[in-house]
Amino acid sequence: MNVIDSQPYELLIGQRWTAGSQGHTFDTLNPATGQVLAQVHEASEADVDAAVRAAHEAYEKYWRKTTPAERGRLLRRLAALFERDREKIAWIETLNVGKPITHSLDSLKAMPSSLEYFAGIIPAVRGETIPVGDNDVLNFTLREPLGVCALITPWNYPMTLTVNKLGPALAAGNTVILKPSEVTPLSAMALARLFEEAGFPPGVVNVVNGQGATVGERLVTHSLVSRVSFTGGTVTGARIQASTASDVKRVTLELGGKSPLIVFADAPLDKAVAVAAGDIIKNSGQVCIACTRLLVQESVRDEFLGQLQQRLDTVRVGSPSDAATEMGPLVSAAQKKRVEKYIQLAGDEGATPAVHGNLLLDNATQPGFFVRPTLLLNSHNRMQSAQDEIFGPVQSVIGFRDEADALRIANDSRYGLAAVLFTHDGGRALRMARGLQSGSVAINTGVRTSFDAPFGGYKQSGIGKERGLEAIYENTQLKNVKYDMGV
Incomplete structure (x- = not known):
């Protein structure tokens, strides 16, 4: 299947696909081979300005005035087109991101349902009447769109995270400018074509490509941008928050993680092993919610590690x-x-790196960017390798004594995105769920994000919520209206 379009890929600004005004392009690679996959036009500051103006004009002229039914109809049409092209988009992600094709197909399976969900809950975005003390005053609220939203997505799950940002923003009545990661921009280009085919008015969705330090910075500081939604690293997220502070933009940040997987002595070890192995294997560990700290009660540590290492040894x-x-x-x-570098650092800190998996490369993939699954045995929580987000197939293995010790270690992190715990003790499970400083907690299962449930972190893992009804609220502003009926 030929899924790479004619090159260089252009920008989508208003109703036009166009080259960057300065004529600059950049390469995007196939990480399995290290070879150039495609060329992409790079936006200039002038191109970003044009995209923002197009989005602002589309918002003022028609998108904010569309009925909920009309927005829902367009999103449902987009969902049908996505389902039609899902295999093509999955192959684009496999070639551009490097995730196995089976994983790409599986990760995109829910995207049409996500779009249909946001189309379906649009009628729920409504205000309410408030029984205030003055009987002559009718007091009510309205939920209104924000305007132009800048959506900045990362390279690890470009399509999933793009759809989960676009859906609620458009459903709420906002127009958007999408800036994909410059590392993996190709699936966003394919999706933008589907918006055109679905019949979205010109300017409602715009796409600009380029570096975060230039294109992204201009986008988030533009005076006509009302909201910024960013998924990526904590350092960049903090920079965005600082950049938007001067004009008090609405900001949603989904940032890094160093999630713990806590295994108590009474846990179903086979299930815990499956989740731990899945987190290190899936997308080569490049998953924000992956459990990269394995906290195992000392009495079952050897048994757990034996099963986990046996599973990782078989990974292809x-x-x-x-x-x-x-x-x-x-x-x-x-x-x-x-x-x-982090694996070497862990060894210098006193951990014992244990490398697993079967590396099966041919002439084409020999230059690729492969790292085998690695456990950092004999770790403790104050090691830098156990505190920093590595974002790869690496897990620190840390022992604990009892429930209090597990909770202390789990919360001893600047991150708070997700946490997983395994135990048959219901009381302990609920105590831990209450005590864990984390935006998501999974008990006896892995963390499974869902388009219809809120997702977001504590501490330096971010602010705001994406997915679910809360994502719609993040994309609206609440207006209070008071009407004196006595006049």
Whole structure:
């Protein structure tokens, strides 16, 4: 299947696909081979300005005035087109991100349902009447769109995270400018074509590509942008929050994580092992909610590790185009270097790196950015390797004594995105769920994000919520109206 379009890929500004005004392009790579996959036009500041103006004009002229039924109809049409092209988009993600094709297909399975969900809950976005003390005053609220929203997505799950930002923003009546990661921009281009085909008015969805330091910075500081939604690293998120402070933009940040997986002695070890292994294998560990700290009660640590290492030894690491591959490469040479540097650091700190998996490469994939699954044995929670988000197939293994010790270690992190715990003790499970400083907690299962449930972190893992009805609220502003009926 030929899924790469004619090149260089252009920008979508208003109703036009156009080259960047300065004529600059950049390469995007296939991480499995290290080779250039496609060229993409890079937006200038003038291009960003044009995209924002197009979005603002579309918002003022017609999108804010569309009925909920009309917005819902367009989103449902988009969902049908996405389902039609899901396999093509999955292959684009496999080639551009490096995740195995089976994983790409599975991760996009829910995207049409996500769009249908946001189309369906539009009627729930409504105000209410308030029985205030003055009987002559009718007091009520209105929920209104914000205007132009800047959506900045990362490279690890470009399509999933794009759809989960676009759906609620458009459903609420906002127009958007999408800035995909410059590392993996290609699936966003395919999605933008579907918006055109679905019949969305010109300017409602715009796409600009380029570096965060230039294109992203201009976008988030633009005076006509009312809201910024960013998913990515905590350092960049903090910079965005600072950049938007001067004009008090609405900001949603979904940032880093160093999530704990807590295994008590009474846990179903086979289920805990499956979740731990899945988190290190899935997308080569490049998952914000992946449990990269394995907290195991000392009395079952050896048994748990024996089962986990046995599973990881069988992992097939290789070409993401092969349906038998379980784990592909990291997304870039820079990410591979970063992960390998942390593995070395862990060894210097006193941990014991244990490398697993079967690396199955051929001539084409030999130059790819592959790192095998690695457990950092004998870790403790104050090691830098156990505190920093590595974003690769690496997990620190840390022992604990009892419930209080587990909770202390789990919360001893600047992050608070997700947490997983395994125990048959219901009281303990609920005590831990209450005590864990985390936006999501999973008990006896892995953290499974869902388009119809809120998602967001505590502490430096972010602010605001995405997905679910809360995502619609993040994309609206509440107006209070008081009407004196006595006049």
